[in-house]
Amino acid sequence: MSKLSIVIALYPGVTHLDFTGPHQVLSRAPNAQVSVASMGGRDIEAEGLTFTGLADLKGVMRCDVLLVPGGFGCTDAMLDEDFMGEIRRLGGQAKYLTSVCTGSLVLAAAGLLSGRRAACHWAWRDLLTPFGAIVSEARVERDGDIITGGGVTAGLDFAFTLLAELAGDDYAEGVQLGLEYAPAPPFQSGRPELARPEVLARVRALMAQSLEGRTQAAVGAAARLQAV
Amino acid sequence: MSKLSIVIALYPGVTHLDFTGPHQVLSRAPNAQVSVASMGGRDIEAEGLTFTGLADLKGVMRCDVLLVPGGFGCTDAMLDEDFMGEIRRLGGQAKYLTSVCTGSLVLAAAGLLSGRRAACHWAWRDLLTPFGAIVSEARVERDGDIITGGGVTAGLDFAFTLLAELAGDDYAEGVQLGLEYAPAPPFQSGRPELARPEVLARVRALMAQSLEGRTQAAVGAAARLQAV
Numbered sequence: 365m366s367k368l369s370i371v372i373a374l375y376p377g378v379t380h381l382d383f384t385g386p387h388q389v390l391s392r393a394p395n396a397q398v399s400v401a402s403m404g405g406r407d408i409e410a411e412g413l414t415f416t417g418l419a420d421l422k423g424v425m426r427c428d429v430l431l432v433p434g435g436f437g438c439t440d441a442m443l444d445e446d447f448m449g450e451i452r453r454l455g456g457q458a459k460y461l462t463s464v465c466t467g468s469l470v471l472a473a474a475g476l477l478s479g480r481r482a483a484c485h486w487a488w489r490d491l492l493t494p495f496g497a498i499v500s501e502a503r504v505e506r507d508g509d510i511i512t513g514g515g516v517t518a519g520l521d522f523a524f525t526l527l528a529e530l531a532g533d534d535y536a537e538g539v540q541l542g543l544e545y546a547p548a549p550p551f552q553s554g555r556p557e558l559a560r561p562e563v564l565a566r567v568r569a570l571m572a573q574s575l576e577g578r579t580q581a582a583v584g585a586a587a588r589l590q591a592v
Numbered sequence: 593m594s595k596l597s598i599v600i601a602l603y604p605g606v607t608h609l610d611f612t613g614p615h616q617v618l619s620r621a622p623n624a625q626v627s628v629a630s631m632g633g634r635d636i637e638a639e640g641l642t643f644t645g646l647a648d649l650k651g652v653m654r655c656d657v658l659l660v661p662g663g664f665g666c667t668d669a670m671l672d673e674d675f676m677g678e679i680r681r682l683g684g685q686a687k688y689l690t691s692v693c694t695g696s697l698v699l700a701a702a703g704l705l706s707g708r709r710a711a712c713h714w715a716w717r718d719l720l721t722p723f724g725a726i727v728s729e730a731r732v733e734r735d736g737d738i739i740t741g742g743g744v745t746a747g748l749d750f751a752f753t754l755l756a757e758l759a760g761d762d763y764a765e766g767v768q769l770g771l772e773y774a775p776a777p778p779f780q781s782g783r784p785e786l787a788r789p790e791v792l793a794r795v796r797a798l799m800a801q802s803l804e805g806r807t808q809a810a811v812g813a814a815a816r817l818q819a820v
Binding site (some may be wrong): 378380381383384385387391394398400407409412413414415416417425448465485486503504515516517518520521524525528533534536537538540542543544545546547548549550551552553554555556558559560562563564566567571585 | 608609613615619626628636637639640641642643644645669693713714731732736737743744745746749752753756758761762763764765766768769770771772773774775776777778779780781782783784786787788790791792794795798799
């Protein structure tokens with residue numbers, strides 16, 4: 365039996381942990397092959413790490429799972445018609461449509477989340493709305509065959525959920541043991557409702573610097589989508 | 593004020609999540625610069641991802657933090673005298689000596705953990721003993737300026753602990769919020785004492801296939817160390 369194909373679609377300025385966590389988990393699936401692709405197979409610089417030896421997204425004929433990670437580059441990505449064309453093409457035929465963090469904005473901008481529930485990084489999840497997607501505050505959201513994770517580290521919880529779907533609970537539990545995933549965060553600050561008010565205020569102020577640009581990009585991408 | 597330098601030392605066959613998680617966290621430190629290095633600056637293939645644009649470990653004059661990740665390649669690494677020479681040189685002068693997963697075996701094989709407590713991946717932690725290190729079952733262990741994490745995903749808990757040490761709790765809490773680190777694993781199987789017996793037995797059987805080779809490598813490296 366041929367293996368399921370999982371394709372991770374990268375773009376410049378992706379947040380690397382959004383996909384390295386899922387890659388580490390999903391590449392241990394016994395019945396799947398993970399490939400990592402970019403436009404033209406070009407190297408991808410991602411917050412200080414550079415990934416090489418990537419597949420060309422245009423050369424990927426089909427996939428069973430499309431995974432789009434998030435990152436500061438997602439707003440440029442959603443305005444890149446060539447890249448978005450590939451996301452639309454592959455996403456339109458994939459059995460599972462998946463994302464981590466602001467990767468869901470890319471799926472939404474490709475017109476793939478209209479009327480569907482999706483998770484996103486907490487700071488940017490409202491940007492799903494212009495695309496007609498339904499905002500979920502879940503760490504891992506499932507709406508039929510659309511499985512999306514929240515911000516960055518939610519990619520791990522997302523990946524074990526997807527692994528269980530693809531290879532069964534028993535197998536996923538074994539990989540979770542192998543990767544020793546019994547998290548013990550030193551602080552309880554990983555969600556807005558958990559963080560101390562002064563920490564939340566500082567991080568919100570930082571994020572606010574990018575809010576206008578990102579909102580404009582989302583609104584622009586949503587307008588294009590309606591013109592398609 | 594010059595920034596603290598954090599050097600992540602890679603070798604072929606490293607487990608990528610051991611260092612991508614910490615890299616994502618630590619590269620947001622306001623007062624530190626993270627660089628990723630390998631012997632000769634050569635590209636590193638790590639379980640399906642290839643990293644390029646790396647610094648040459650020999651060209652790194654010094655660092656404040658040395659971080660060694662783990663992986664299936666650690667046994668070859670600990671028998672590679674050139675690589676181990678660089679680990680010994682940089683580790684001997686670093687303010688903080690750190691590792692994730694079986695990276696602690698590499699530090700131990702460099703003679704840097706004698707009589708010190710260190711964490712390691714649960715399946716391999718007994719291999720610390722031939723080097724005179726003291727096995728810790730903690731997810732993040734601190735013995736003075738030696739801070740070590742358990743298996744793979746423990747790298748995240750380790751990294752936030754180290755970030756708090758370098759940049760303060762307030763800052764680390766903010767990064768934890770930014771990376772949305774409020775984990776919610778789908779299964780409770782991430783440690784041997786948590787996993788279902790049949791899952792544990794299956795994973796142990798898998799690991800057992802590598803146990804003899806790894807034990808021989810550790811014993812061999814320990815013998816060399818005593819000859820130094």
